[in-house]
Amino acid sequence: MIRNSVIGGVISGLSRLFFGKRMIIAKSQKDLEKMRAVGELIAEVREALRGMVKPGISTLELNSAAEKMMRDAGSIPTFIGYKPHGMVPFPFAICASVNDQIVHGFSTDRPLAEGDIISLDMACTLDGFVGDTAMTLPVGEITDELKRLIKVTEECLHLGIERSRVNGRVGDISSAIQQHAEKHGYGIVRDYTGHGIGRKMHEAPQIPNYGREGTKEKIRAGYCFAIEPMLNLGTAETKTLEDKWTVVTKDGKASAHAEHTLAVTPDGPEILTLTKEQKKEPPAGQAETFAEARA
Numbered sequence: 011m012i013r014n015s016v017i018g019g020v021i022s023g024l025s026r027l028f029f030g031k032r033m034i035i036a037k038s039q040k041d042l043e044k045m046r047a048v049g050e051l052i053a054e055v056r057e058a059l060r061g062m063v064k065p066g067i068s069t070l071e072l073n074s075a076a077e078k079m080m081r082d083a084g085s086i087p088t089f090i091g092y093k094p095h096g097m098v099p100f101p102f103a104i105c106a107s108v109n110d111q112i113v114h115g116f117s118t119d120r121p122l123a124e125g126d127i128i129s130l131d132m133a134c135t136l137d138g139f140v141g142d143t144a145m146t147l148p149v150g151e152i153t154d155e156l157k158r159l160i161k162v163t164e165e166c167l168h169l170g171i172e173r174s175r176v177n178g179r180v181g182d183i184s185s186a187i188q189q190h191a192e193k194h195g196y197g198i199v200r201d202y203t204g205h206g207i208g209r210k211m212h213e214a215p216q217i218p219n220y221g222r223e224g225t226k227e228k229i230r231a232g233y234c235f236a237i238e239p240m241l242n243l244g245t246a247e248t249k250t251l252e253d254k255w256t257v258v259t260k261d262g263k264a265s266a267h268a269e270h271t272l273a274v275t276p277d278g279p280e281i282l283t284l285t286k287e288q289k290k291e292p293p294a295g296q297a298e299t300f301a302e303a304r305a
Contacts, residue, residue: 032214034206036232041139041208042273045234048085048141049271049282050289052134055079056143057285059104059132065124065150069106072130073117077103080134088133088140088211098254105131105144107256112240112248112265113202114255124150127160129267131238133211140211142236143283144269156264159243162194163266166219166239170204171272174237174279178229184221187239191219197246199265202257204237207271211236231276238269 037045055076062072080087080103087103100114107115107129108122115129122128131144146160166187173182183204191198204217215227219239244263251258259265271282 034214034227034230034233035208036230037208037234037273038232042232042234044137044139045141045208045271045273045282048134048136048139049143050141050284050286051080051083051085051136052132052141052143052271053283053285053288054083055132055134056130056145056283057288059130060145060147063122063128063130063147063149065126066121068119068121069104069108069115069117069128070119072106073102073104076132083134083136085134085136088135088142092211100255103132105129107131107265107267109264110259110262112199112242112257112259113267114257116253116256122149125152126150127152127156127264127266129265131267131269138209140207140209140271141283142207142211142269142271144238144267146266146268155243158194159196159241159264159266162191162196163239163241163268166190166241167237167268167270170217170219170237170239171270171279171281174229174235174272174274176229176231176274176276179224180215180217180227180229181221181225182223182229183235183237184218184226185223187237188220191239191241197242197244197259199240199242199246199248201248202240204235204239204269207234207236229274231274233274234271234282235274236269236271238267240265240267 091099093099102117106117126149129146133142169186170183173186206213242265244261247260273280
């Protein structure tokens, strides 16, 4: 197991070249300190945006605020210019996905309206490491149906985090998310997954939101994951808009998305994308969320 992320990245690249599979890179204690720092930073940005979401604000305003906070803190907005193979570069600091948009939504000058829901996904790079987080928020008052969708998506996230333990399997995370989502009758997005994270935003392994317990890669101390369930009110099927990025539900029904970056430690999973204040005590309602999710 490689613990130096620079050497590990080189070996991972060679592994993919010769064997078609990327190696999972375990982070050293020094790496983890940097992951904690960037995790706290992007969490501060997330919480600032949480307080800004209200009817009448545009996603362009939210994007501008997020980019300014990231740059003012000395970090780089990781999404800007991100260009997977065959894609056009992503032009914004955040993904702002409204209602039936699942992920990768473009910011616009359209004001958010009462009753909308919005997923805000964001990442920044600080001192060579990436922190990635997402949340789905109500815009003013929303229907009970949408409240349940957001709540169950958050529960799926925490159940997946709880299964991120040494000597477990990646399939344990996927299975926990799938079982809880299907218990509530939601469509699980299969085209997009969680992932490893570190010096790059997307590292091995892929972490689908569906799967079988006891399968896939073995989990070891030092691994860092970005777990991100995406649940739809209706079908799990998706389509991509003409901008080549924005992914929407095929049936036009609403979707919710939640994400944290975490580190696997010998004592259990450590959520990295929490603010300093949030790390002092469990976020409000977290204990209840676990209890209800397990019921």
